[in-house]
Amino acid sequence: MLGAVIGGLAAAGSMIMSYAGTIGTALASSASTLLSMAGKNLGPISNIVASLAQILGVFQAKDHPEDLGRRATVSTQKPEDFDSTEQYIEHLRNDIKLDVEAMKKETDIDRTAYTAIGAGIAIKGLSESKGFDIPVEALVTFAKLGMETKEKEINALLDSFQGDISKVSEYAEGKLGAQEEVAVGDRLADHFKEEYPTMSEADIEKKVMALEISGGKQ
Secondary structure, eight states, X not given: OHHHHHHHHHHHXXXXXXXXXXXXXXXXXXHHHHHHHHGGGHHXXXXXXXXXXXXXXXXXXXXXXXXXHHHHTTOSOOGGGSSSHHHHHHHHHHHOOOOHHHHHTXXXXXXXXXXXXXXXXXHHHHHHHHTSOOOHHHHHHHHHTTOTTOHHHHHHHHHHHGGGHHHHHHHHTTOSOHHHHHHHHHHHHHHHHHHOTTSOHHHHHHHHHTTSOTTTOO
């Protein structure tokens, strides 16, 4: 089973790179990297970025990474042909017509590739909207933490940590040294105190501890 999953991801990765001439080398590379890092967490990550994109107005309600990724492979225009990713998404949404019969013949590998491409588009759009890069590592961590339906909490963390959001990921994964771990833990506590001013110290501590992946810390 594991071999089949790994083989499927590899095939989807190859499919993504085969579209480099259509979607652009930059998007193909970022989508391939996302797929490689996300693995089985691609679905939750896709849902997280879609929800965040709707909060920020990058996506409309009907937009979804898989669909946008599919449309990107049909378009004759690349992200770099537009002034912003938001404009590119608008083009994919409004100008690209899909072949319904061809969609019926899609495999799981096809859909995985389209999801990675669309999620890559969404992440770029989110980064532009926020004004700082959102690292894939952080999104993988949020997926591992089971935060798929906690987009508002993730958005608040992004706003609070901004370019340092990778520190939250490293904290959760137990990758920080003792001194820096304490410092990031204190920042998280301050963040939650500001977000939830009526919450008790004990509950704040629980919120911080909930951002630790089980087994991540020794």
